[in-house]
Amino acid sequence: MTAGARRAAAPRAGRQAGPAPDVFAPRGGNDQAEGPVPLHRLDVPAPHLLPFAIGSFDTIGPLSRAGFPHRHSFHEIVYVTGGTGSHVLDEDRWPLRPPHLCFIAPGQVHYWDRVAGLRGWVILFTDDFLLAHPGDRDALTELGERPWMRPGPKDAARMAGLVREMLWEYGERAPSFRSVLQAQLHILIARALRLSAPYGAPGPYGAGGSDGAAGRPGVRRTEPVPGRAALVSREFTRLLAQPGSVGRSVRSYADELGVSVGHLTELVKRSTGRTPGRLIRHAQTVEAKRLLSGSRLTVAQVARRVGFADPAYFCRFFRRETGLSPGDFRRAAGGAGGIHHELRAESIEGPARPE
Incomplete structure (x- = not known):
């Protein structure tokens, strides 16, 4: 993309924007060199851009709903508001009965299987975006133990409102928008930790109990034993x-x-x-x-x-x-106490780096 094209594609004030084209590049880029499972990378090639992107499944692009097993070098939070099918995460199959809040850690293998009408929002970020709230890394590890949550009506409404605020902030790019986005992400993670019974997480297929029980509020399934x-x-x-x-x-x-x-x-x-x-x-x-x-x-x-x-x-x-x-x-970073924008984030199109 040329510099002129970048300027033309940049979000303008008042626009409800998805990710800028040069923040997340959904143009193929499956990296087979790091193993049999493709590795997707977040593309942040310029110092003024963030190691962060947010948008709908449509604005993020087809890789956000990839139907083949793949993994990321970055964190992904998915808030599913509509659709049918299932989401497969580390070989556990989770049925879609929206709303769902899903946390996918770097390196986890996942894909969307036989989905139709998939709607919702996708939030992508690297560890560098957590520098302002380092405790969020531990929280994300904890959330990874229960990655597929089904919030109740009140929690779902609050979550949707918070995500819309993040979309607005990301699209406006007003002064200090990075700090605001970091604070909003921190709030989202903190609220996700609160989610519990009676609207517990449905278990994956094969984790015990009948499939019909998975979607009922208050029903929990035995978690599969990790390998x-x-x-x-x-x-x-x-x-x-x-x-x-x-x-x-x-x-x-x-x-x-x-x-x-x-x-x-x-x-x-x-x-x-x-x-x-x-x-x-x-x-x-x-x-x-x-x-x-x-x-x-x-x-x-x-x-x-x-x-x-x-x-x-x-x-x-x-x-x-x-x-x-x-x-x-x-x-x-602006001296001690400043916050740095990543300059060399991994790109989903970039070559593999040696281990």
């Missing part, structure tokens, strides 16, 4: 999220989990599409960004906090991962 890969991956992710853990080696995690390095790599890659080493490097990068943008620690102090004894090596690592030096990143 070995999912269990080990979940425990690895939990350990990685603990304070002070980002600088640990893959071997230290493998030893704690009682598996070999090779077996840990195989299981985590099978479950998430990424190796433990890649996930550790991503966690180090996110934590470094948080410290550089939100504290007055020196670059050397930040390096030590994220597991690098040599500041020079940390600077090379950080530049390779983000495209900026730590100093340039901090200046782009």
